[in-house]
Amino acid sequence: MKSDTAPYGAPTSAARAGRFWRNAARSKYLYAMSLPFVAWVFVFNYLPLWGWTMAFQNFRPGRGLFDQEWAGLTHFRMLLQDDMFYLVLRNTLAMSLMGLIAGFTVPIVFAVLLNEVRNIVFKRFVQTVSYLPHFVSWVVVAGLVTKMLSTQNGIVNDVLLWTGLIHEPVQFMAKGEWFWGIVTAADVWKETGWNTIIYLAAIAGIGPELYEAARVDGASRVRQIWHITLPGIRTTIIILLIMSIGHLISIGFEKQFLLGNNLVREYSQVLDLYALNYGLGMGRFSFGTAINMFNSLVSVILLLVANGLFKRFTNESIM
Amino acid sequence: MSTQASLSRRPPGDRVFDLFVTVAMLFVTVVTLYPFLNVLAISFNDSTDSVRGGLTVYPREFTLENYKVIFAYETLVTGFRNSVLRTVIGTVIGIASASMLAFALSRRDFQGRRFISFYLALTMYVSGGLIPIYILIRDLGLLNTFAVYILPGVVTAFNVFVIRSFMDGLPEALQESAKLDGANDFVIFWRIILPLCKPALATIALFLAVGQWNSWFDTYLYNASKEALTTLQYELMKVLQSTDRGMSDYRGQNMNEVMNQVSPESVKMAITMVVTVPILAVYPFLQKYFVKGMTLGAVKS
Numbered sequence: 001m002k003s004d005t006a007p008y009g010a011p012t013s014a015a016r017a018g019r020f021w022r023n024a025a026r027s028k029y030l031y032a033m034s035l036p037f038v039a040w041v042f043v044f045n046y047l048p049l050w051g052w053t054m055a056f057q058n059f060r061p062g063r064g065l066f067d068q069e070w071a072g073l074t075h076f077r078m079l080l081q082d083d084m085f086y087l088v089l090r091n092t093l094a095m096s097l098m099g100l101i102a103g104f105t106v107p108i109v110f111a112v113l114l115n116e117v118r119n120i121v122f123k124r125f126v127q128t129v130s131y132l133p134h135f136v137s138w139v140v141v142a143g144l145v146t147k148m149l150s151t152q153n154g155i156v157n158d159v160l161l162w163t164g165l166i167h168e169p170v171q172f173m174a175k176g177e178w179f180w181g182i183v184t185a186a187d188v189w190k191e192t193g194w195n196t197i198i199y200l201a202a203i204a205g206i207g208p209e210l211y212e213a214a215r216v217d218g219a220s221r222v223r224q225i226w227h228i229t230l231p232g233i234r235t236t237i238i239i240l241l242i243m244s245i246g247h248l249i250s251i252g253f254e255k256q257f258l259l260g261n262n263l264v265r266e267y268s269q270v271l272d273l274y275a276l277n278y279g280l281g282m283g284r285f286s287f288g289t290a291i292n293m294f295n296s297l298v299s300v301i302l303l304l305v306a307n308g309l310f311k312r313f314t315n316e317s318i319m
Numbered sequence: 320m321s322t323q324a325s326l327s328r329r330p331p332g333d334r335v336f337d338l339f340v341t342v343a344m345l346f347v348t349v350v351t352l353y354p355f356l357n358v359l360a361i362s363f364n365d366s367t368d369s370v371r372g373g374l375t376v377y378p379r380e381f382t383l384e385n386y387k388v389i390f391a392y393e394t395l396v397t398g399f400r401n402s403v404l405r406t407v408i409g410t411v412i413g414i415a416s417a418s419m420l421a422f423a424l425s426r427r428d429f430q431g432r433r434f435i436s437f438y439l440a441l442t443m444y445v446s447g448g449l450i451p452i453y454i455l456i457r458d459l460g461l462l463n464t465f466a467v468y469i470l471p472g473v474v475t476a477f478n479v480f481v482i483r484s485f486m487d488g489l490p491e492a493l494q495e496s497a498k499l500d501g502a503n504d505f506v507i508f509w510r511i512i513l514p515l516c517k518p519a520l521a522t523i524a525l526f527l528a529v530g531q532w533n534s535w536f537d538t539y540l541y542n543a544s545k546e547a548l549t550t551l552q553y554e555l556m557k558v559l560q561s562t563d564r565g566m567s568d569y570r571g572q573n574m575n576e577v578m579n580q581v582s583p584e585s586v587k588m589a590i591t592m593v594v595t596v597p598i599l600a601v602y603p604f605l606q607k608y609f610v611k612g613m614t615l616g617a618v619k620s
Contacts, residue, residue: 020430027429029504034423034435037416037474041442044471048447048455061454110347116340126344128603129351135598137533139552143559143591144354153372155353189350201614220332246444254536258556272449279450280540292448303444 055290061283075290085291088274091180091267095256096248098184104241106192108233111199112225127200130193138190142258145186149173173259176267183255183268198240199233206232238313246306248299271295355595362386362588366581385589388580394546395554395590402532402551405468409531410524416473417523418516421482422508439476449540456541463545468537472530478523484615485519486512522612525605529598555590558583 024031055075057068079085110130117123133141148155151169160166172178210228219227253272260268269277271291279288356376361369365380389395423429424436447455452471461467489512497507513520535552542548561583602609 023428023430027426027504029508030423030426030429031431033419033505033508034429034431037420038431038435038438040416041439041474043459044455044473045442045446048451049445051447051451051454054451054454061457113340113343116336117344118337122341122344126348128606129348131602131606132351132355132599135529135533135602136595137535137552139533139535139556139559140591140595143555143587144358146559147358148354153374155357193351197610197613201610221336222332258560276449280453285450285454288450289448292450296445296448300445 052289052293054286055293057286059286059289061285071286075287076294078287079290079294084269084274087266088269088271091256092270095180095183095270098180099187100244100248102184102188103191103195104244106188107195108199108237110192111196111203112229114196115200115203115229116221116225127193130196132193133190134194136190138254138258141186141190142255145182145189145259146173149182173261174263176264179260179264179267183259186255186259198236202233202236203229239310242306242310242313245309246299246303248302358588358591361585362592364585366585369585370582385581385585386593389586389589389593394549395551397547398549398551398554399593401465401468401548405465405534405550406528406531409469409472410527412469412473413475413478413527414520414524417475417478417482418513418520419508420474420479421486422504422512424479425483425486426504439474439479443476453540462541463548464542465548467541468531468534468550471537475527478526481612481615482516482519482523485516485612488615489515518608519612519615521605521608525602525609528601532598551590551594555587555594558587558590 054068056071056073058071058074059068114123114126114130117126149157149172151157151171154169154172156172157166157169161169170178172182206228210232211224214224214228253270253276256268256270256273260273272295275288275291275295278284278291353376357374360374360376360378362385363381363383364374364378365382366385368380420435420439424432426432446452456462456467456471461470493511493515494507497511502510533552535550535556538548538550538553539556543553
């Protein structure tokens with residue numbers, strides 16, 4: 001019906017346009033079910049990207065979007081001259097890297113060991129328990145961590161005192177040098193169980209005949225893990241590693257916000273918190289946006305690198 | 320023990336290894352559960368007695384007083400109501416949008432399929448960042464509104480892709496026959512596809528509900544000055560942070576009074592339990608669904 005709107009075009013393109021509109025008319029319900037959400041995503045996910053222009057302006061919240069004063073790269077220059085920036089960058093990278101290493105290795109070890117549990121009921125129980133912390137908010141987890149590490153009746157200090165490793169309680173939450181470790185450990189505690197799901201599925205996909213053959217050859221269980229289980233999930237391991245490199249710097253700020261306090265500020269500030277403090281706390285919107293933008297750009301670069309690696313390993317693209 | 324025959328021929332190291340695995344798994348279980356049980360014990364224990372310390376996983380002097388005190392505190396009740404509301408509304412809307420988008424994207428004959436997939440996938444990796452999003456929310460007039468809990472999260476790319484992978488696995492013949500009977504795409508979606516997607520929908524409903532229930536930052540950022548819009552997690556956050564930063568910056572005297580009726584510690588532990596128990600009650604029953612959902616989502620994306 002709408003095919004004759006392009007009568008003068010080349011016949012092939014007219015025919016193509018005709019097909020397009022006929023097809024579109026046929027899929028009108030599919031369009032109705034998707035386009036409103038596409039518009040929605042544009043508003044809430046893509047419009048903020050346009051907000052990056054604020055980084056190049058002296059943004060005044062009172063004025064309209066079009067009568068802002070342009071400032072070029074001033075805010076980026078200020079960012080690079082701020083000593084605090086390097087401290088914050090160090091913290092972000094350190095916690096990202098520690099999170100990457102721990103968050104990558106611990107779930108593999110846990111999945112492999114869990115797979116070796118012979119008693120099905122016990123295995124299920126451990127599995128269910130291990131998923132629990134994933135569903136609990138960071139607010140609660142931060143509360144639990146603070147409680148467990150407390151100097152008054154905190155279990156960690158109690159156990160350490162009891163074993164004689166220390167002779168007086170350690171003030172974990174008040175010492176900056178502990179902070180990165182605490183954040184990483186809290187993350188491992190919260191997410192390890194959840195992150196094993198995919199590994200367990202991959203292990204379940206390994207053919208039982210391989211283990212059978214190994215048993216006949218008299219291979220011990222440890223050797224079976226080394227020669228069958230781990231090679232069997234190698235591809236999964238590589239894929240997940242590369243994907244987590246892509247998310248390396250987007251570690252968020254919830255943990256740092258909730259677990260940090262003034263005593264450990266030098267170790268707990270990350271890029272997002274730094275942006276929040278300057279941008280909203282002090283009303284320096286443009287400077288805050290410049291920090292956000294820097295963060296996003298580094299993420300995208302890491303993602304592209306990760307995707308490149310991924311392509312080389314699997315000939316597929318994750319994007 | 321499993322097969323007796325193989326047991327006799329097992330290499331000697333395997334028994335040691337079995338023991339090691341069992342001990343390691345017990346360790347994981349204890350480390351995961353202890354904090355919760357400890358908090359539970361303190362929340363049900365007389366607060367003056369708790370101060371003496373030494374509580375482990377069971378209450379020494381059982382009482383419901385701590386819970387009575389927190390449920391008498393109006394702001395917490397408001398927070399509870401808002402948390403329940405946003406969880407219900409957010410989950411229903413989120414499921415509706417994700418399943419409709421997923422259906423459109425699962426159809427091979429849908430032209431917009433590739434573009435929309437890419438367009439959604441991009442949002443998983445690139446974000447405008449806190450400040451631009453804050454400015455947008457402010458310009459849309461969403462500061463100090465309940466709507467700010469719902470509207471920004473209507474579409475989540477990851478959820479769409481999980482449901483789509485599930486729909487991709489359904490036989491195409493189902494839709495063909497309905498189409499011959501003259502059903503339009505929406506009817507096919509509603510009557511045929513959706514009922515078959517229950518496992519995927521259960522997974523996504525869980526993710527959405529947990530996400531809504533656990534949110535605190537949006538309250539902190541957008542609605543902190545309006546007490547009628549507070550949420551349970553935000554109140555818990557303030558209570559937990561209050562000792563570190565002194566009570567002075569804490570809104571109103573109310574909470575101070577509550578904390579002084581029983582000890583601050585007991586109040587914190589009781590709220591923590593109120594926040595955690597609903598999740599504990601739900602997730603084990605959905606386990607087989609979300610395990611499948613996660614595996615599917617990972618394979619496809």
